Amino acid sequence: MIKIPKIGFGTWQIHGDEAVQATLAALKAGYRLIDTAKIYGNEREVGQAIKRSGVPRSEILITTKLWNRNQGYGSALEAFDESLGRLGLDYIDLYLIHWPGHDREKRLESWKALEKLHSEKKARAIGVSNFTPEHLEELAEHSAASPSVNQIEFHPFIYDRQLPTLEYCKQHGVVVEAYSPLDRAQSMNHPLITAIAEQKDRTNAQVMLRWAIQHGTVPIPKSSNPERIKENLEVFDLELSKEEMQVLDGLGSGKGESALPFWVKLIK
Numbered sequence: 001m002i003k004i005p006k007i008g009f010g011t012w013q014i015h016g017d018e019a020v021q022a023t024l025a026a027l028k029a030g031y032r033l034i035d036t037a038k039i040y041g042n043e044r045e046v047g048q049a050i051k052r053s054g055v056p057r058s059e060i061l062i063t064t065k066l067w068n069r070n071q072g073y074g075s076a077l078e079a080f081d082e083s084l085g086r087l088g089l090d091y092i093d094l095y096l097i098h099w100p101g102h103d104r105e106k107r108l109e110s111w112k113a114l115e116k117l118h119s120e121k122k123a124r125a126i127g128v129s130n131f132t133p134e135h136l137e138e139l140a141e142h143s144a145a146s147p148s149v150n151q152i153e154f155h156p157f158i159y160d161r162q163l164p165t166l167e168y169c170k171q172h173g174v175v176v177e178a179y180s181p182l183d184r185a186q187s188m189n190h191p192l193i194t195a196i197a198e199q200k201d202r203t204n205a206q207v208m209l210r211w212a213i214q215h216g217t218v219p220i221p222k223s224s225n226p227e228r229i230k231e232n233l234e235v236f237d238l239e240l241s242k243e244e245m246q247v248l249d250g251l252g253s254g255k256g257e258s259a260l261p262f263w264v265k266l267i268k
């Protein structure tokens, strides 16, 4: 059983020295959960930052992921060893199947490989990403071990679509990691997020991350900017009210209209 931090650091779309510097800044700021993947092409740089940070290896949880093309029993085992080599580590804390894909047999074989890696203690915990309740049910029917984590896209603009997965995971004790928790900075400046942030004297990013935490998920924001890396950690002395949570829940579906009187109050 591993204890997962309440927030992690994402590394998608950063490469070379930028990946080293951003991961170093994250470790310095206090992040202890670092998320990478074979397909991000930065496992080597993330591994270098871990070594250079001086933070004891035992304090850091490293996640990497099995890419789609490597699904299958033997190929998953090989891909894991290659990731381990690039990271320069002798174990991974959390190894995930990146996407379910369309091949059920391969998906189940991949999971068997992950179970083997877990039993050999090469992966301290194993899980999945982008799995729906149907994929999770299929795993439950065909395997003994259930995933510790399901990493899914989760932010206010996708809340209604992800609710069935969130509820399934809660019922079955699967930790949900929230990826793209800032919606890749696309709609962070929505006027209602701004209104809540201004009222609380916090930033829009902090409001979005706090929302994910109050839904019981573990957000893994990415930033290459040391100030924003720190800002994104400062979300544990902030509490959103039930009404504020409802407003944010409704942003993607338009159902936020049910909280309209509250919106009006916020915008005034």
Ligand code: NAP
Pocket: 009, 010, 011, 012, 013, 035, 036, 098, 129, 130, 151, 152, 178, 179, 180, 181, 182, 183, 184, 185, 203, 205, 206, 220, 221, 222, 223, 224, 225, 228, 229, 231, 232
């Ligand atoms: P994200 O974390 O939602 O957003 C990142 C964007 O937000 C960047 O443009 C960043 O710019 C900006 N940003 C970060 N903090 C900010 C702040 N405080 N104020 C304003 N802007 C800020 O997007 P993401 O990278 O897609 O998701 C996070 C992580 O989830 C990824 O890095 C990856 O590890 C993981 N992920 C997993 C999957 C999967 O299939 N499993 C898919 C996507 C992502 P700056 O860098 O300039 O600050």
